[in-house]
Amino acid sequence: MTSETNQEFNFYEDELIDEKIAAQQTAIEKEIANEQKLVGDLIELNTLLNEYLAEDTVYRSKITELSERFRYMRKTRGDGNCFFRAFAFRYFETLMGKPDEINKLKDLVNKFTSDLSQLGYNSFTVDDFKDVFIEELEKLNNTSDIRLLEEIFNNSGSSDYIVVFLRLIVSCYLQNNSDFYLAFLETYQSMKDFCSHEVEPMYRESDHIHIIALTNALEIPVGIIYLDRADQEKATPHNFPDDSNPNIFILYRPGHYDIIYRN
């Protein structure tokens, strides 16, 4: 206890740096928000060529090849929720005008809601997200109007609530199957700890374990196409689960997921 005042005040420096970083981050987020809708319009996949230099032959030839099998895509906002949002949009799109399948999903949603309550989650806050999730889902019962879906997913009120609920489903599934999934964790001691750091908080990016858990929880397979600098002719596909035949495809470029459509 030598210099009391010094000790008392030296946290200000850290605090200032924290604030600067926070301000910078907010500015970056605003810029991203202005440039990219939460879920973008349908565009041709080969427009991605514009993002790469002419001499970037690895990317360019992979994109050209890929666009022959997947002509269209939708970009999603790179806010850390892109996997969940891309998956949800495309999944909801496949459910449009199919009340039977929508009802099946509703049953599953109710099952996860009661599982969450058994895990000790606050029922009324969980219900808030479940209610919006089901309310938006039910709007799709008798329609194939894609503009409605685009509206739901570009309204952060509904879009973010849907993302939160999917994150809760993943967290619930992982905690209830932790015997199996614990082996995949490197830096976390418990599944609860992993979920409260890496799954439930919004804007936290998704990894393999999130994808595996979500596809298993909902029993909806997904194909991820990896587009990177790896020295191969084609972008590498990977289905979750391995032996599945998915209808939902997502393009992964390092750090980001977009929706793509198979011809």
Place this chain on the structure above:
Amino acid sequence: MSGSNQQVESSSNSSSTTTKKNENVPTVTKDKHSVSKRLQQELMSLMMSGEKGVSAFPDGDNLFKWIGIIQGPIGTVYEGLEYRLILDFPNGYPIVAPKVRFESLCFHPNVDENGNICLDILKEKWSATYDVLSILLSIQSLLGDPNIASALNHQAADLWKNQALFKKHLLDKYEKEVKSKKI
């Protein structure tokens, strides 16, 4: 350094909610509507909870700013003390965490001079399923169980290991700065 940059702009929150949600209204309206609804539900559940050691209530007519009160946990150096907190709810709540700080000065390893709190669930571990009650209970338990490794007040962190000395210092400060302002 003044506390000014800690101030939260809450004035934009106080404008009235317009129409109920409708497919064609702009996004902001629906957001605002659901945030108010959620905060009203939280207020109800807080009042029904029967929790004795913590309470919170909106500050006047503004549903987006609450005053919280927590009692120091029994069996800790904070027993018998009472602290006031300010909770500011952004438009993006509960997707975005509320800003919570002590209004009363609180001598604690994880609370700074301006009342800012270093608590993971208010930052990187924030989940939209937390509510005001769980926040208040977490802060209450933080009082008796500080995280010394990420201290904001290093003097308090150093003193913590000597509980008798800590308590004396704490009570002196409380007497001087919290009680005197109460009247």
